[in-house]
Amino acid sequence: DVKVTQSSRYLVKRTGEKVFLECVQDMDHENMFWYRQDPGLGLRLIYFSYDVKMKEKGDIPEGYSVSREKKERFSLILESASTNQTSMYLCASSRTGTSGGTGELFFGEGSRLTVL
Amino acid sequence: AQSVAQPEDQVNVAEGNPLTVKCTYSVSGNPYLFWYVQYPNRGLQFLLKYITGDNLVKGSYGFEAEFNKSQTSFHLKKPSALVSDSALYFCAVRDSNAGNMLTFGGGTRLMVKP
Secondary structure, X not given: OOOEEEOOOEEEEOOOOOEEEOEEEOXXXXXXXXXXXXXXXXXXXXXXXXXXXXXXXXOOOOOOEEEEEEOOEEEEEEOOOOHHHOEEEEEEEEOOXXXXXXXXXXXXXXXXXXXX | OOEEEOOOOEEEEEOOOOEEEOOEEXXXXXXXXXXXXXXXXXXXXXXXXXXXXXXXXXXXXXXXXXXXXXXXXEEEEEOOOOHHHOEEEEEEEEEOXXXXXXXXXXXXXXXEEO
16 A cells, blocks of 8 residues: 655744754655645645755745655745744645656645744 | 535534535536545545546445536535544645646535434
8 A cells, every 4th residue: 555654743943943843654655745735725846856866845835844855755944933924734746747647646745833 | 707605514414324525616628536535633534526428426334426517516425424523624636737736625514323
């Protein structure tokens, strides 16, 4: 069964702390994504990656960075967490069109981050 | 540019009645269309997709969706709703001419009452 695993389901951090959210997929997908989800705002794309060491900004990259050192792992980093980054964070992966993908995303279970 | 709209924030239906969750889209090429469901404090789960072929697509949990090219719609349907269908539903579109990115609608909350 295909799987996207997010390391932490629930985190509570303090303002100013550095936060790492880890995501691992076992499907050999080329593409990986980080979204945040807030009530009334739907899913908003933070960053995505088409390949190892490649990253592209999404719609709301400010305050975030990412790392993709290995194909299966995509990390989201909050350098200095702020209260307005309290949210549900969703990782997803997909196969590229050239390798038979249709764009279908496979999601992890989500990481709910609270910044106090 | 690709876009998708879910015109209803919430849909209420009685258990046993048919349900419809609406989705319309806009693309320049051919659309790849998807429905996802999200239960509380969980990630999104894939329900069904339309890529090509039959306009009526059947998916998980008894859901189906009808692709209507002239109306640029991809409404999600189920003949008989269950209380356990209560969740948040997202429609998404990918333009066949525009890379690998999905664009999501704002989501529709489905409430099925006993």
